[in-house]
Amino acid sequence: MSNKSVNAPLFLGVDGGGTKCRACLSDARGTRLGVGNSGPANANQALQQAKDNIVLAAKDALKDAGLPPSLLGELVVGLGLAGVNLPSVHRAMTEWEHPFASLHVATDLHIACLGAHGRDEGAVIIIGTGSCGYARVDGQEVMLGGHGFPLGDKASGAWMGLEVVKAVLLAHDGLGPDTALRPAVEAAVQVNGVALAEKMAKGSPRDYAQFAPMIFTAADQGDALARRILIEGAEYISALARKLLERKPGRLSILGGAAEPMRPWLDADVVAQLSVPEGTPEEGAALLARLNSELPKTGDPAAG
Amino acid sequence: MSNKSVNAPLFLGVDGGGTKCRACLSDARGTRLGVGNSGPANANQALQQAKDNIVLAAKDALKDAGLPPSLLGELVVGLGLAGVNLPSVHRAMTEWEHPFASLHVATDLHIACLGAHGRDEGAVIIIGTGSCGYARVDGQEVMLGGHGFPLGDKASGAWMGLEVVKAVLLAHDGLGPDTALRPAVEAAVQVNGVALAEKMAKGSPRDYAQFAPMIFTAADQGDALARRILIEGAEYISALARKLLERKPGRLSILGGAAEPMRPWLDADVVAQLSVPEGTPEEGAALLARLNSELPKTGDPAAG
Structure with missing residues (x-):
């Protein structure tokens, strides 16, 4: 080994997402050594690309830490990956002859929860392009909502965008009330x-989620349609939060691009019970790696 | 010619639809001689198949009338085709070296309107898998609604089905009221x-429209969700009807698989203004052929 000064083992957390991978490298004491980025990891649609980008993100984090790529084989890796709950993706990951010391895989929701709370217990609601709720208590996990576009993901950016486009088309036909969002949406996509x-x-x-920011703006300016959409979305998120809090997760955080703008629309009793997230999903993935490496090796098939 | 007894010219109407073609053959006095069927005519997605099925439906109608396929070249054909308002489909149809005496193409909405009213003026609302409104007054046409799934087509079978599936998923998570439609939907697709x-x-x-019939049944039995969906859908259809009636089309008919079950949910003032359709879309297509053959040949590029 060329870098005797590094406190082995090294823990790498990877948040493998549909548009990019983010990685963070830490030592055995949890000290952050470097961060890395790469392209998408959509294991369900493009498995080899996903594997390549996970390795690239790891190399990028080593480089950021001033460490050589030859240390890949020393890394204890935690990986969060959307779709790993699908049997085919799970199998592909366990059969992967990866270049790391070990690989511990969990869902994107699980690492987001680990990162937000710095421990393996708590609840999160993610409101981004999609939406979803997740809680983990006493090792038992529950996932609520999600279900994808256009069936579910209520209150997400995509859901809000679809509601707006539907309303703009009704207004265009004179079959629904007009809205300040009509010229805004038409200008954004250059057609009407x-x-x-x-x-x-x-x-x-x-494509639909691109309209979400203008909905928050229009609602602040009093547009009735924008307010109706946000009130309906926030009602759902408040109900989702209460459902997760029933499980007594200790902490609940709301994450994702629409989390902050949605906050003022949520019911006050829900807002009072929200915790500020402590860390990122990739930090949660690194914690997953640390927690797994502390387990006895026997009985942990993922560590092989 | 082998059949001197037939009153030439022969008029054939074809309703070219996404799942099948229907044809009807009539003589110069409008007497029905035969009907025909064949497979889908989706000119935008499968042009050659569409052409083949239009010709097959014509041959089938000739056969039904006891006439030989050699009479194809004697037919003055009216064809209604979804998507013919797209420039690419329109060009493909005008460039088609068809085997008929002449071919006159219009949209599926136009022939439905012609068939429903037996003349080239009136309005129709179609409520099937999709939904749409159409009026033709003084040669000017207007189309309202449509816009496709999941953006538009409000009150259609697909729209109703999506609303139900969304509600069943919310109920499954305990985030929405339960409904008698939940077991019905889950049984229909064998999953939950x-x-x-x-x-x-x-x-x-x-796939979504398959749930529409059970919504009407559940609403009759008092299910709150089914009633909410039908009330919202019927409000839209009533508004669409009033918008079309503003153009004074003389007659307005509601067509399609969901037209009859939707009728009791519409506003009474709208129902009072509905006319029973006089004929089918393929009869409308045959009328299109007759009306076009009565026009002077000069200035009618489609007749060439």
Whole structure:
């Protein structure tokens, strides 16, 4: 080994997401040594690319820490990955001949929860392009909501965007009240009326979520449609929060791009019970690695 | 010609739909001689299949009338085709070296309106897998609604089905009121909870529309969710009807698989202004052919 000065073992946390991977490297005492980034890790749709980007993020974090890529084999890795609850993705990950010392995989929700609370117990609600609730208490986990676009993910950016586009099209036909969001949406996609419907017909959740920021702005300016959408979305998030709090998770944090703007719309009794997140999902993934390395090796099939 | 006894010219109407073609053959006096069927005519997605099925439906109608396929070249054909308002589909149809005497193409809405009223003026609302409004007055046409799934097509079978699945998933998480439709939907697709979300995630409008009949049944039995969905859908259809009636179309008919069950949910003032449809879309297409053949040939590029 070329770097005797590093406190082995090294723990790497990776948040493998649909648009990018984020990694953070820490030593045995939890001291952060470096961070790394790479491209998407969508193991369900592009497995090899996902593996490549996980390794790239690890190398990037080693480089950021001033350490050589030859230390990959020394890393105890925690990885959070959306879709790892699918049997096919789980199998692909356990069968992966990865270049690390060991690899411990959990869902993206689990590492987000670990990161937010700095321990393996608590609850999170994520409000970004999608939405979802998660709690982990006494090693038992529950996932609520999610279900994807356009079926579920209520209060998410994609849900809000779809509600807006539907309302703009009704207004265009004179079959719904007009809204300040109509010119805003039409300007954002450079089309209006039937062309808006054509443009958004095959739209991805991300395409719809682009309208979320303008909904918060319009609501602040008193637009009735924007307020109706946010009130309905916030009602759902408040109900989701109460459902998670029933499990007595100790702490509940709301994460994701729409978490902060949604906060003023939530019921006061819910807001009073929210905890500020302590760390990021990739820090949660590093904690997953540390917690797993402390377990006895026997009976931990993922450590092999 | 082998059949001198037939009153030439022969008029064929074809309703070219996404799941099947229906054809009807009539003589110059409008007497029905035969009907025909064939497979889908989705000119936007499968142009050659669409052309083949239009010709097959024509041959089937000739056969039903006891006439030989060699008479194809004698047919003055009216064709209604979804998507023909798209420039690419329109061009493909005008460039088609079809085997008929002449071919006159219009939108599916236009032939439905022609068929429902037996003349080239009136309005229709179609409530099937999708939904849409159409009026034609003084040669000017307007289309309202539509916009496709999941953006528009409010009150359609697909819209109703999506609303139900969303509500069943909320009920499953304890985040929405329970409904008699939950066991009905779960039994229909043989899964529940998260598996229902997975199964419906990539569902087509038709997949969602399968739930529409059970919504009408549940509403009759007093289910609150089913009633809420039908009330919201019917409000939209009533508003759409009033918007079309503003144009003074003379007659307004509601067509499609959900038209009859939706009728009791519509506002009374709207129901009072509805006309019973006189004929089918394929009869409307045959009328299109007759009306076009009466026009002077000059200035009618489609007749060439």
